[in-house]
Amino acid sequence: MAEINLVEAVNLALAHELARDEAVVLLGEDIGANGGVFRATAGLQQRFGAGRVVDTPLAETAIVGTAIGMAAMGLKPVAEIQFSGFLYPAIDHLVNHAARLRNRTRGRLACPLVVRTPCGGGIHAPEHHSESPEAMLAHTPGLRVVMPSSPARAYGLLLAAIRDPDPVMFLEPTRMYRLFRQEVVDDGEALPLDVCFTLRGGTDLTLVSWGAMLHETQAAADALAAEGISAEVIDVATLKPLDLPTILESVARTGRCVIVHEAARTAGLGAEIAASLAEEGLYSLLAPVQRVTGYDTVMPLSRLEYQYLPSVERIVAAARKTLEAS
Amino acid sequence: MSTVARFQIDHVRFLDPHGEALGPLPDFAHDPARLIPMYRAMYLTRSFDAKAIALQRTGKLGTFASALGQEAIGVGVASAMLPEDALFPSYREHAAQLVRGVRIEESLRYWGGDERGSDFADARHDFPNCVPIGTQVCHAAGAAYAFRLRSEARAAVCFLGDGGSSKGDFYEGLNFAAVWKAPLLVVLSNNQWAISVPRSAQSATATMAQKAIAAGVEGVQVDGNDLVAVHHVAREALAKARAGGGPTLIEAVTYRLGDHTTADDASRYRDPAVVQEQWSFEPLTRLRNHLVKLGAWGPEKEEALARECADTVNAAVEAYLSTPPPTTAAMFDHLFATLPAALAAQRDEALRFAPRTAGGQPGGDHG
Structure with a gap:
């Protein structure tokens, strides 16, 4: 294969x-x-x-x-x-x-x-x-x-x-x-739209991301695991319409959530997810939801692009913040 | 120095403003059986137009875009189409739509604020009115590509205005269709006004038809108030398109005798005397005079037609006004083939809070 x-x-x-x-x-x-x-x-x-x-x-x-x-x-x-x-x-x-x-x-x-x-x-x-x-x-x-x-x-x-x-x-x-x-098997089997994919199970916090940022998000989950912290990783995959139940169910178990995206922060999809968690999952939260995103700046040219893109360190830091909150 | 290209733009006109033949006419122009249905469609369009404005003025219809003075273009072109062709209208082409089988009550529903007005019982493949300017040229070019790819003898026909020719979509759509040799007819109804902006401020080109030349497309100008000329060039362009000859741009020169829409007052920016003068070129009188000369028309037939059109329009108005209000759920139920789970809660909320007057009154005027 x-x-x-x-x-x-x-x-x-x-x-x-x-x-x-x-x-x-x-x-x-x-x-x-x-x-x-x-x-x-x-x-x-x-x-x-x-x-x-x-x-x-x-x-x-x-x-x-x-x-x-x-x-x-x-x-x-x-x-x-x-x-x-x-x-x-x-x-x-x-x-x-x-x-x-x-x-x-x-x-x-x-x-x-x-x-x-x-x-x-x-x-x-x-x-x-x-x-x-x-x-x-x-x-x-x-x-x-x-x-x-x-x-x-x-x-x-x-x-x-x-x-x-x-x-x-x-x-x-x-x-x-x-x-x-x-x-990848060329079997013509489609995956479902409108659902998130849970890439790894975890119990201490939920990392929500999509696209290329899952690379950093998974690496952050590895780094956290090395410290004995168990992070669940969710690939949103279909960004609209959003599969909120999967995210809510995860956060109900972990109580903590970090949303990671490369796009600029303001009015980004992280805001939508965080707002939905506030509306429907607030009482399961043990810490404020964190967002790790691109900045509200113009996407820089190549020499600064890695200053812009969320890094493993930023994701780990946000995860720690949720863990220290309670 | 050498010349790499030259162009000329033909102006086609068969009947003068009094309906006198300027020269030999196409065969169909001698045949009352062919001409009378088109005269009837023009008359019906005008009757509908007047009624729609009256409905708007009395709060029973939303903003409406009149086609007054432009009836020959839509009727002449649509009468040259086959049922299996597809129409991509602007928002001022009910003349063409009525010929295509769109019902007056459907048009009224649309202008009355109800999406069901674009769910045509007939003309199932025709696009709904296009409000964003010029975008429909691209849609029509894509449809024409689909027809060509499947080797179907169908054509896509789109309408836009003189203002629309300033949009990139117009050139891009024409250019794509030309490269693809797609069966597309673009009809540019040059009514001299884009709301308040006159033709002279819209483009520095001598004609709108010559804009086709830049895309390698044949451009022809026609007297848009001469039904015979419009129908003739549309037939030729569609025959060419079906035979694999690619797209054509027809600039139909006309004059917008009414306001831009019922929300507009054209007296703010144009001289009523000029508009009055333009009435001597309007298309119905011209064709009627020609029919009279053929011995095929007279006052009795005119009166009978007036009664018939009034009855048709009145029946449509009745059907429109007695349309049950749209359901609140409808705004969710046609968004996707299947409502995504994520939208179910919003749909429930809308139903729970829907006011008793859900669906509003026919009209819901905003202009």
């Missing part, structure tokens, strides 16, 4: 769906002959033809805009936006059209669209190539927002996203693309 990395898992899922369902088409910049700047679509145009793996002109608005028209007319488009920093020209189409076509027509038309886009920092990329826009997207009613954190979850969640009858934003953490390999 082959061990593959996250970007290869994305490729595997796309190939599986292209072979399984002729309504599936891919479109985006450089995804065909070049196989995508991260190689996510490598070999797919050669296998499935230029009609189904479409190199588009360089215009993000129209990549998403045309994908909406395709989706409404029976195709299942998977659009790639080369970097999430270039997603913004397409926001109008996502917010005003993709997210509400079903509702506007009371179910007459639908938009089974996936927009894949790399996100996050940590790969020493140029300006605008390290964005974390998940909270902006999650604030939009009608959009699903999904972020995998391992090759297996990338494969299973992408299958689920493509098969979902509604629009899904599929944010792929670039730093994870080649970070590690994992056995």
Whole structure:
């Protein structure tokens, strides 16, 4: 059985769906002959033809805009936006059209669209190539927002996203693309959307994170374990709609929660989770909820990006704070 | 120095403002059986338009965008479409929508604040009104791509205004469709006004049609108040699209005889005398005069048509006003194919606190 990395898992899922369902088409910049700047679509145009793996002109608005028209007319488009920093020209189409076509027509038309886009920092990329826009997207009613954190979850969640009858934003953490390999069986088995995955059980506190930050979060859990502290680690995976019951159930057992995300703090999804814990889980909390996030600064260029990204040390410090609180 | 490209833009007009033929006419223009249904659709559009404004003025409808003076464009183009084609309208194209089978009561429901108005009983593949400007060009280009990929003999037809031609979406959609040779027809209803901004302040180009040239697309200008000309160029463009010839941009030159919407007062920014003058170019009189010359129309038929359209509109208004109010749950129930568990509590809350007047009164005017 082959061990593959996250970007290869994305490729595997796309190939599986292209072979399984002729309504599936891919479109985006450089995804065909070049196989995508991260190689996510490598070999797919050669296998499935230029009609189904479409190199588009360089215009993000129209990549998403045309994908909406395709989706409404029976195709299942998977659009790639080369970097999430270039997603913004397409926001109008996502917010005003993709997210509400079903509702506007009371179910007459639908938009089974996936927009894949790399996100996050940590790969020493140029300006605008390290964005974390998940909270902006999650604030939009009608959009699903999904972020995998391992090759297996990338494969299973992408299958689920493509098969979902509604629009899904599929944010792929670039730093994870080649970070590690994992056995992935190409069995066409989708993972469920709208649920968190508990990556490790624990009894003393709950660490909640998603995407690339799970790498640091897991390392923090290891560091805490070395001190005899047992941290549960939850991968939120589907950021909207949020599987709050899994988080509440965990915090009910541990009494402590640290939320870790790379995106800027204010109005980030950490705030949503913390507020939900305050509303529905306050009496099980033994300490104030902590957030470890990117700062409310512009994402710095590469020389400072690791000053911006939450570190293992910051996560461990926040965990200690919750443990010292009572 | 060498010339690498030249272009010309044809202006198509068959009937002068009095309905006199300016030259040989297309075959259909001699055939009352073809023309009368289009005249009827234009007349019905105008009857509906007047009634909708009256309903808004009496608090029974929300803000409404009139198509007064632009009836020939929607009717001429939509009458050239096949049922299996798909329409991507702006918010001012009820002329086209009525021809496509959208019901007047559906349109009224939409403008009256009820999403069910966009759940067309017929025209199931047509997009709902597009309020964000120009975005529908991209949607139509994508739909056209889907048709081409599946080798279907269908076309996507979208409408936008002169203001919409300033949006990037317009050029991007046209450009994508051109590269794809997708069966797309873009109809630009140039009614000279984008709310208060005149055509002259919108673009420095001599025509709107020439904007197609930048995308490698054929652009043609047509007298948008001449039903014969509009229908003729739309038929040609759609035949070309179906035959694999790619997209066409039609600039239909017209004039917005009404306000932008019922929330607008155009007398603040344009001279009523100019508007009055534009009435001599309006499309219904022109086609009626032509029908009279063909010996196919007269005062009795006109009166009968007026009665028929009034009855149709009145029946639609009755159906609209007696529509049961929308349910509170509806705003949750169509958000996704299946309501996510995370939204169940919010739905319950909405139902628990829904006021007794849930669904509001028809209209719910905001303008």
